[in-house]
Amino acid sequence: MxxxxxxxxxxxxxxxxxxxxxxxxxxxxxxxxxxxxxxxxxxxxxxxxxxxxxxxxxxxxxxxxxxxxxxxxxxxxxxxxxxxxxxxxxxxxxxxxxxxxxxxxxxxxxxxxxxxxxxxxxxxxxxxxxxxxxxxxxxxxxxxxxxxxxxxxxxxxxxxxxxxxxxxxxxAGVTTFSPMRHWGVKKGDKVGVVGLGGLGHMAVKLAKALGAEVTVFTTSPEKKADAEALGATHVTIEKEVTSKAEELATTPGTFDFILSTVPEKHDINAFVALLKRDKSLVIVGALEPMAPVDNQAVAFHRRSVSGSLIxxxxxxxxxxxxxxxxxxxxxxxxxxxxxxxxxxxxxxxxxxxxxxxxxxxxxxxxxxxxxxx
Amino acid sequence: MxxxxxxxxxxxxxxxxxxxxxxxxxxxxxxxxxxxxxxxxxxxxxxxxxxxxxxxxxxxxxxxxxxxxxxxxxxxxxxxxxxxxxxxxxxxxxxxxxxxxxxxxxxxxxxxxxxxxxxxxxxxxxxxxxxxxxxxxxxxxxxxxxxxxxxxxxxxxxxxxxxxxxxxxxxAGVTTFSPMRHWGVKKGDKVGVVGLGGLGHMAVKLAKALGAEVTVFTTSPEKKADAEALGATHVTIEKEVTSKAEELATTPGTFDFILSTVPEKHDINAFVALLKRDKSLVIVGALEPMAPVDNQAVAFHRRSVSGSLIxxxxxxxxxxxxxxxxxxxxxxxxxxxxxxxxxxxxxxxxxxxxxxxxxxxxxxxxxxxxxxx
The missing domain is CATH 3.90.180.10 (Medium-chain alcohol dehydrogenases, catalytic domain)
Known part of the structure; x- marks a missing residue:
């Protein structure tokens, strides 16, 4: 000893x-x-x-x-x-x-x-x-x-x-990199990162380096400039998306991959609606029961809600x-x-x-x- | 006209x-x-x-x-x-x-x-x-x-x-067949079917014909003989699984694919815990917000909860x-x-x-x- x-x-x-x-x-x-x-x-x-x-x-x-x-x-x-x-x-x-x-x-x-x-x-x-x-x-x-x-x-x-x-x-690096590799994020993909903390800011840098166009979803308007400096092409205040959840549900999604890095229970329905057909939203931040997910938005475009651990x-x-x-x-x-x-x-x-x-x-x-x- | x-x-x-x-x-x-x-x-x-x-x-x-x-x-x-x-x-x-x-x-x-x-x-x-x-x-x-x-x-x-x-x-046939094809159910796979109604009973027959070993999860003990007659190798009363959800969470899963055919909101956490690493539970029955899913069980084995439409x-x-x-x-x-x-x-x-x-x-x-x- x-x-x-x-x-x-x-x-x-x-x-x-x-x-x-x-x-x-x-x-x-x-x-x-x-x-x-x-x-x-x-x-x-x-x-x-x-x-x-x-x-x-x-x-x-x-x-x-x-x-x-x-x-x-x-x-x-x-x-x-x-x-x-x-x-x-x-x-x-x-x-x-x-x-x-x-x-x-x-x-x-x-x-x-x-x-x-x-x-x-x-x-x-x-x-x-x-x-x-x-x-x-x-x-x-x-x-x-x-x-x-x-x-x-x-x-x-x-x-x-x-x-x-x-x-x-x-x-923070490998927890965001591993799912991007596993789900095949590649050059030209449209990637969303929900939450801009320790994990989220690494996800932005890594996704950009993989050649993706990155959109950051954040609840904090004051993080907009930070997100852009980190490499995000678009920064969306979460409320702008979540308040339009119903409207989004009937619009085809445009995202190839969305990573949720929020470290606590949160509502992902609006983000699920942004995914293209057959694409996945992967939760790496919260290890707990999430807010209810509407299977209509999931099933209508054969989407998936997945989890990944480090x-x-x-x-x-x-x-x-x-x-x-x-x-x-x-x-x-x-x-x-x-x-x-x-x-x-x-x-x-x-x-x-x-x-x-x-x-x-x-x-x-x-x-x-x-x-x- | x-x-x-x-x-x-x-x-x-x-x-x-x-x-x-x-x-x-x-x-x-x-x-x-x-x-x-x-x-x-x-x-x-x-x-x-x-x-x-x-x-x-x-x-x-x-x-x-x-x-x-x-x-x-x-x-x-x-x-x-x-x-x-x-x-x-x-x-x-x-x-x-x-x-x-x-x-x-x-x-x-x-x-x-x-x-x-x-x-x-x-x-x-x-x-x-x-x-x-x-x-x-x-x-x-x-x-x-x-x-x-x-x-x-x-x-x-x-x-x-x-x-x-x-x-x-x-x-009922194509709604259960399509996800089994898409997620690659094959000979020897262990497949779970949750709910034994119109969709569920077709899922059992189709999965068996694809060569899978089928387990039916049902809330109705009186459907046990029916499930076996349809081709299920195992029939489990749902309560036996859901009551052990916490215990299951620390046991590696054994299922390659689980199809939920229940036509209304229900709790899938215990079934998620039965999946092998990297495998999916696909919801085809309910087109509505589901009960909260615990991302711990999802993330710990990189599982997915997906939806599929007809x-x-x-x-x-x-x-x-x-x-x-x-x-x-x-x-x-x-x-x-x-x-x-x-x-x-x-x-x-x-x-x-x-x-x-x-x-x-x-x-x-x-x-x-x-x-x-």
Missing amino acids: VDAIGYAAKHSFSRLKPLRFQRDEPKPHELQLEVLYCGVCHSDIHQVKNEWSNTVYPCMPGHEVVGRVTKAADGGKFKVGDLVGVGCMIDSCQSCAPCREGDENYCEGPNSWLATYNGPMIPAKKAPTGENIYGRDNTYGGYANLLNVREDFAIRIPDKLKPEEAAPILC GSIRETQEVIDFCAEHGIAPEIEIIPIQQINQAMKKVEKGDVRFRYVIDMASLKDEDGGDEDE | VDAIGYAAKHSFSRLKPLRFQRDEPKPHELQLEVLYCGVCHSDIHQVKNEWSNTVYPCMPGHEVVGRVTKAADGGKFKVGDLVGVGCMIDSCQSCAPCREGDENYCEGPNSWLATYNGPMIPAKKAPTGENIYGRDNTYGGYANLLNVREDFAIRIPDKLKPEEAAPILC GSIRETQEVIDFCAEHGIAPEIEIIPIQQINQAMKKVEKGDVRFRYVIDMASLKDEDGGDEDE
Whole structure:
């Protein structure tokens, strides 16, 4: 075991505070990293506040991690000193069909994949066999100085990317890139992006780099200029569309693909009506019951409403390399970890352009105490 | 104009009663048929009762029609005396992309396709151009002695099929066959059919003939023996699945395709959880807002919830020929048209095994009068 420090919440109503803990020694197939930067994802907030009713406390978030390898087995893929990224997964069962086919993010092992924090995805008590194949529960994420990861789950960060800018690509980037690849977004396609936050702003950049004409749908008129600067050809205030839902229902749609990045329950009916025949709206932001979808709009043009969850390790390396090649970087604001609670409040209000990234050099060896607050 | 008779409802609260009316002379590209049989679809009831808020009165339903050609242009595809079928469409714009590509059921013309009754799908007042390209509104369907149809929209009925049994294939058959073809149901697939009514019972027969292993989900324990007789390998009472929705959410699904044929709003979350990764649940029964779908179950295995609307003319001919080749026929009960109101009540209660078909020889030249009842 190795002494480690990080920031964690002790309860659903408590702020994140310093926490001393111990990391395992890395297993033979694992790396240990010194964390340099960690992005702040809206999921971190959902998880800290137990908004998915599955949080184990203390909860130490962080799954957009860039760090430097400090421990690695000889002869492995990485060596000490390498710059690597870690996204939402640090391991998976390695034996189910999705894992064998390179879709680890859809791992069907008894505990699903091992989430970087609050893992595994299916804890022992919910697993069909009642076991935990990883031997670890309540994993602590990247709001820490050290992190372990299965070597195969570490992403090589190219020199062309700044480490602090690479971090958000590991979740926000791949979560939007993976469905665009899977549903075949290509040059000339008309792509809609609903919501312009951490995920949405990456979706705009990536879709544009794939050659698509991008329309951003946002509730915030003040984000119009931002959306255009990011590469959107059209910016539509959501209300302009949702108020015309009935009229749209009888008009053939023009969009090849729409990605909804809104991180909470919302009404997608008007956006479904914008899709061409046989096309899909894919929800990546909200992991909860959505507002009712009218099957008339879906069926009348054989449309689909689909969901997609982060992306595979292969796709994560692909999007990192794609960003390096196309000069794409997220818009970030660097904060010391001591500002994490204020930053989370701003993320909840949508008041961030567009991703906070924690500079982990700010972390000090202190203990937050036992008070709940 | 030709004198004609049929059964129609004058208001959303009135019974169907005899109505004398006039059919147009068929246009040069049209046939006129003497209707022999007409199936009773749940849509007929939705439309008669204005449950989709778009009914024009009088409403004369009927879109599962088999008849004999009485008028046809010389040199056309059909000649007087031929046995033909007419499904939900009697025409389409013929110029939009879906029409050119043989997907007339997704016609994007200003009035969409011309429904066999209560057509066109988009009336002039809702059309973007305010026009009606068909020159006909409030079409009267197959609960009548005569019907006109664009020659290209008439289906050839093979000798191997009894005309009264062919009728329900023209809507219930193609509506379930089309999505199974589109989503690629194949030999060995595990297919679920939710709801065992007119559509559901055809879905079971067709899926089995395609080589799938079929599971029926029904709310009615008394339909278990029926489902097995139709070809289902497994029959599951819906409550057994829906009550375990939470448990299912963490178990990998085993179904390649699930078709929901329930003709009203219902909760599909438990069924979504039964799908394999990357597979689809397709809703063909309900054309209305569904119960909220939890995107967690959708996204965690990259599933899709899709809709499909009837089928194309090509697919309608294909399913008719497929049924003839495989000896598939719907389970029907023949009624005289004078029993239509009682029959509709039974359909609403699910008390029919499995499709009423009206023997149009029962139709008499009488007028139902003007009273609303």
